Amino acid sequence: MLYLVTSLLFFFLSVVVHIFWCRRQKKQDLHMTTFCLIALTVLGCYGMFLAFIQKAFQGQFGLTFWSCPLQLTSIVLYVLFIPIYLIFYFGTRVESPSKKMVLLIEQHGALSPEDFLKYFSDEHLVLTRLDDLERSYCVVLENKVYRLTDQGRTIARVLNLYQWITGRVIGG
Numbered sequence: 001m002l003y004l005v006t007s008l009l010f011f012f013l014s015v016v017v018h019i020f021w022c023r024r025q026k027k028q029d030l031h032m033t034t035f036c037l038i039a040l041t042v043l044g045c046y047g048m049f050l051a052f053i054q055k056a057f058q059g060q061f062g063l064t065f066w067s068c069p070l071q072l073t074s075i076v077l078y079v080l081f082i083p084i085y086l087i088f089y090f091g092t093r094v095e096s097p098s099k100k101m102v103l104l105i106e107q108h109g110a111l112s113p114e115d116f117l118k119y120f121s122d123e124h125l126v127l128t129r130l131d132d133l134e135r136s137y138c139v140v141l142e143n144k145v146y147r148l149t150d151q152g153r154t155i156a157r158v159l160n161l162y163q164w165i166t167g168r169v170i171g172g
Contacts, residue, residue, distance in 0.1 A: 007074035011081045014042040023167035032086055039082050097129045099159060102138060106156040110145040
């Protein structure tokens with residue numbers, strides 16, 4: 001269990017360093033390569049930590065027949081968290097029409113389909129995205145304007161929070 005918790009703590013450290021890096025950059029890029037380099041560097045530090053544990057405790061927490069699978073599992077877990085974080089990071093940083101629509105409704109309170117066409121040039125794209133958002137219960141059409149549902153408001157808050165954490169302009 002020590003190895004799994006330590007692995008998660010080291011991964012959390014790599015995420016914190018990445019967020020700090022993103023906030024310090026003037027350019028609003030994705031910085032995915034930077035995260036991979038940070039994560040691999042921290043993974044190397046984790047490997048050194050495992051070697052230190054083995055050397056310092058001489059078998060109590062070190063490499064034994066029973067602890068070897070746990071050490072390898074903790075490393076594999078760390079490596080698997082890298083693409084999971086990248087998927088989440090990429091999904092919140094890339095502009096999608098649905099994301100922009102949710103954030104526009106949050107900013108304005110309510111918007112009609114005609115209002116959306118002021119922000120988008122393709123009518124078919126707008127209407128199909130609005131239908132998708134309505135089917136997924138993120139927005140509701142009331143009196144010819146779209147409003148966020150509680151679920152849509154939660155999604156908008158999470159997107160805004162993450163954009164604030166990474167230092168990107170809030171709102172799409």
